[in-house]
Amino acid sequence: MATPDPHAPTAGDTHATTEAEHGSGGLPQFEFQHWAGQIAWLLILFAILYVLMSRVFTPRLRRVLDEREGTIAGALEQARKVQEEANAQAAQAKADLADARASAQRMAAEARAKASAQAQARQAAEDAKLAERMAEAETRIRASRDAAMTHVSEIASDTASAIVEKLTGAAPKASDLNAALAAAKQGAR
Template sequence: MADPHAPAAADAHGAAADTHASTEADHGSGGLPQFEFQHWGGQIIYLVFLFLVLYLLIDKIFAPRMRRVFDERAETIGKAVEDARRVQNEAQNQAEAGQSELAEARASARRSADAAKARVNEDIARRTAEAEAVQAGRVAEAEGRIGKMRDAAMAQVEAVADDTTKAIVEKLTGKTATAAELKAAKGAA
């Protein structure tokens, strides 16, 4: 069934389309307004105004702040590098001083060790000389006693030889030899 309102809706739709078409014809080509020459003057003025505002903001506010931050950072880094170099030089000087103190301590220790060694060697030499002197005295004393004992033994050797000779003569001959006979036999030998 056909809708009784259908022709009226189609007419209303057609009328709206005609109104839209006539509006586009009145305004130009119907494209983007930025590309229409009639709007370029206002756009250029707006662009120049925005450029000047941004330039002034950057030049007067943002750039000085950034410059200050960069300068502070450069100053901080410069001070840190200078402090690091100073500390490194101090550390190197302290290391050199420590090395010289160590060398001096080693030399002192070596001198002390050499002096102690010399004292010990002198003490050993003195004690050795004392011990050798004591031993030499004991040896001389012992040699003196040995000499006396030898002389006493030699004196007794003659008596022992006489006794032995008497005993041998008595054993062989069965007679006892007299002292005069023994003396005569010694003189003949």
């Protein structure tokens, strides 16, 4: 009969053998003998991530943010220019209207002076012609003003739509845009 080896593990000693092979039986990262290597790898990975963040990712993000800020500033500046242009056109339309009224009043005064010197029948014909000219002048002025104001509304609508689309990435609904422009017109009056 063979004698059993006193150093051979028995069925109950397999757990003890596993602990002896792996150290204290706990997690290896909590053992002091592994800390130097873990700290070295931690420092190496931290340095790599720091270099990547500072040299690659952060400059790219900064470029994107600066480009976005520039685009928004450009759109706002363009909107301001369009608004100034619209205000200048409105002021010009008012000046043209005042000139046309002054001209029409001057023509009316001349026509009345002329008509008073002529016969009653001639005076009635001249007054009718004068009224017709004033109506035409007013119609032309009104048409010019309406055309200018139509362009202002279109420009404001296009600019607002472009800004909203640029900021949100989605085009606004026409009904929402028209409602916002109508509210802005009411607020301006």
